[in-house]
Amino acid sequence: MEELLLLLLVTAFALLRWLLFAHSPYNRIFVVFLISLFVVGCETPEPASTNHGEKQEKTSTVKTNETEVNEESSNNKQGEDPLDNFPAATVTRVIDGDTMEIEMNGKTEDVRLLLVDTPETKHPDLPVQPYGRKASQFAEDMLNDKQVRVEYDGPKRDKYGRLLAYLWIDGENFNQMLLEQGLARLAYVYDPPYTHYEAFVKAQNRAANANKNIWSMDGYVTDSGFSEKASTTESRSEEKKNDYSGPYEPEGNDRDCGDFETQQEAQSFFEAAGGPAEDPHRLDGNDHDGVVCESLPN
Structure with missing residues (x-):
């Protein structure tokens, strides 16, 4: 490239020399014109792409910052615990396996667990049923004096004024835990669809297939509750406990x-x-x- 430029300069110089020594006035005018073009051509304007590049760089920086903000926002959303949307409460007393007393917003409430039924221990018209005490003890061990989250699903109260809810403890659904342990049957499906129904069905099936607790006694679990015959056996056991x-x-x-x-x-x-x-x-x-x-x- 440099050799070509040198050749052009030598050629131009020779042409200028010939024109200058020519005696025609038009030649001199033409020489002045050529010199002007040469000077203008030698000026080096700032490349237009420089400013454009700076703009692109700034734009890129802005987009990068926006991306970082969006990613941070996305991470915050992913880090949120959905249980935080449910009201917090403290379990103050376990009445039996599926009924608790809680304190929430400065008020004492009775809670009847949704979709589960544990054997009776304190029913006024029924004797103590097998695995009823075990379900109550499990509830006491898991919930007594613990903070829980209260999730509603359908009607908020039953005809007795008790809250109908799922209780969450340490990120786990306690209603489902009772089913997993074979300490409750799936029951009282009055107002479907329920949010956790499918998960509860699977939990109960796992317990039944493993013959856990209430499922270890043939004919004990029925569509309407628990067998009265088995209840009589447990009632005798309760008498022995008292003795x-x-x-x-x-x-x-x-x-x-x-x-x-x-x-x-x-x-x-x-x-x-x-x-x-x-x-x-x-x-x-x-x-x-x-x-x-x-x-x-x-």
Whole structure:
């Protein structure tokens, strides 16, 4: 490129020299014209793309900042806990497995858990039903004095004025937990569709297939509730519990045969804790014959 430019300059100089020494006035005018064009052509204007590039760079910066803001906003939305939209409450008392007392907004309310039914323990017209105490104990262990979130789904209250709700504890739906544990049946589907119905059906099926708790007794769970025959058995067990005067709480810490001095003491504890229908301490071994800790002296 530099060699071509040099050749052009030499050629132009030779032409100018010829024109200057020519005696025609038109030649001199033509020389002046050529010199003007040469000077103008030698000026180096600022490239138009420079400013445009600066604008593009600024625009790009703005877009980048907007993207960062949008991404930050998106991350904030993703980080939000949907449970924060539900009112907070504290469970002050467990009445039974599916009924609790809560304090919310400075007011005490009774809550009846949606879509679940646990065996009765305090029904005025029914005896204590198998696994009723176990469901109540599970609720106490999970909820007593704990903060929960209250989710409504359909009518807010029942005919007794109790709140109808799901209770969320540590990010888990307690209603569903009862079904998963085989401590409640799916019931009272009065106003479908319900938000968590499908998940509840699956939870109940898993418990039933695993023969957990209420599902371990043939014919115990019915469409209308729990078998009265099984309730009679549990009622006798409750009487035995009231008669028990041993050193351990039947619904307390887990016990094994080594905690008892005699088989009779272990047997009394076993029956007070629910007998063969429940056996939460697993004292009956693998034979399930209703006689526990047979290696202990009588």
